[in-house]
Amino acid sequence: MKILQAAPGRSYIAHAIEFNQAIQNVLDSGWYILGKSVQKFEEEFSQYIGTRYAVGVANGTDALELILRGLGIGYGDKVATVGNTAVATVSAIERCGAEVRFADIDIHTFTMSPNSLSNLLETEKGIKAVIVVHLFGAPVAWDELALVAEKHGVPLIEDCAQAHGANYRGRKCGTLGIAxxxxxxxxKNLGAFGDGGAITTNNIELYQRIIKLRQYGWGERYISISAGINSRLDELQAAILSVKLPLLEEANERRRNIAACYRDGLKNVAEIMLPEEYKNRYHVYHQFVIQMESEIRSALVAYLSQHGIRTAIHYPVCIPEQPAYLHIPRPISLINTLNINSRILSLPIYPELSDEEIHFVISSIRDFFK
Ligand SMILES: Cc1ncc(COP(=O)(O)O)c(C=O)c1O
Structure with a gap:
């Protein structure tokens, strides 16, 4: 058996006829950038998430950069986030000219620790915004983080790149922060067949700034009224996403189902720490991440690989320790961020994984620990 850690090709095969038709329709239309498909998908996505506006952009990194720029954040400003995320979160902050400061994470949720954010905002002045990351599909401790942010008068931005359809106390991720x-x-849980991204917000001024910023800052065609960038979702990807969006809820339920099987199958393996799941937080399991001692992890990865099972590490090195980001000051302790990477392992998880494959992963892990 050969089991990939992620397999987007399987989602194409599962609905190939619909995808091919949607692609053909765009090709036949003769209109390939910012046309009807993007507009339709933006409407559908804002409705699904539950915000007044959604703006399609070229990718998730640009989405965060455009939000920051839309909020007027740039040179001389500081933005807080976590060091255990995709490098994109940090790259977006630096691309708009701002400086990054890290808050630590909680080792049970892998997401920003409210205490650490409080410590950071007390210690470091001049932080203008905070990007929280709903990592691996798990909503952050929103109420606690929002309380801290409110006390310091800083807006919270959500990085939902791994959390399509997740919710916190019944409110969808993507509706909680300013954008x-x-x-x-x-x-991703909702993935195109290429790059793509979106911004959701209820804030009309921010929305109006962002739709200009995504296309050269044009107020009207060829006349820039602000210094924007080119970051457009293209028609083909938008049409593909419109096919996939109605399938998302069921796909997330299947991911949760797979997570429940892993939990049940691995609960008696003493060497493994399973991911926490909290009441009132609907986790959509973009990743199912287990923890163990690092020497055990290396041996397990090799053993699973010999049995045709691919795993991944999200992420092998935390951002504060990566060569490009050693310049970022660390005013507060990042002890959990610095220790987590040697312990984590992401198991295969995607809706098209068969029951047989799931049980093979579980029995292979159990055999390794026998
Ligand atoms: C947490 C997080 N933020 C941001 C991004 C950036 O998204 P993109 O690769 O579409 O630029 C990703 C995706 O890799 C991500 O996982």
């Missing part, structure tokens, strides 16, 4: 950035990278 949210989504990625539609092919392996």
């Amino acid at each position: 949210a950035g989504f990625s539609f990278y092919p392996t």
Whole structure:
């Protein structure tokens, strides 16, 4: 058996006729950039998430950059986030000219620790915004983080690249903060067949600034009224996403089902720490991440690989320790961020994984620990 850790090709095969038709329709239309498909998908996505506006952009990194720029954040400003995320979150902050400061994470949720954010905002002055990351599909401790942010008068931005359809106390991720950035990278819970991204917000001024910023800052065609960029979702990806969006809820339920099987199958393996799941937080399992001692992890990865099972590490090195980001000051302790990477392992998880494959993964892990 050969089991990939992520397999976006399987989602194409599952609905190939609909995708091919949607692609053909765009090709036949003769209109390939910012046309009817993007507009339709923006309407559908804002309705699904539950915000007044959604703006399609080229990818999730741009989504975060455009939110920051739309909020007027740039040179001389600081933005807080976590060091255990895709590098994109940090790259977006630096691309708009701002400086990054890291808050630590909680080792049970892998997401920003409210205490650490409080410590950071007390210690470091001049932080203008905070990007929280609903990592692996798990909503952050929103109420606690929002309380801290409110005390310091800083807006919270959501990085929802891994959290399409997740919710916190019944409120969808993407509606909680001033704005949210989504990625539609092919392996995401809602993935295109190429790059894509979106911004959701209820704030009309921010929305109006962002729709200009995504296209050269044009107020009207060829006349820039602000210094924007080119970051448009294209018609083909939008049409593909419109086919996939109605399938998302069922796909997330299947991911949760797979997570429940992993939980049940691995609960008695003493060497493994399973991911926490909290009441009132609807986790959509973009990843199912287990923890163990690092020497055990290396041996397990090799053993699973010999049995045809691919795993991944999200992420092998935290951002504060990566060569490009050693310049970022660390005013507060990042002890959990610095320790997590050697312990984590992401198991295969995607809706098209068969029951047989899931049980093979579980029995292979159990055999390794026998
Ligand atoms: C947490 C997080 N933020 C941002 C991004 C950036 O998205 P994209 O790759 O579409 O630019 C990703 C995707 O890799 C991500 O996982």
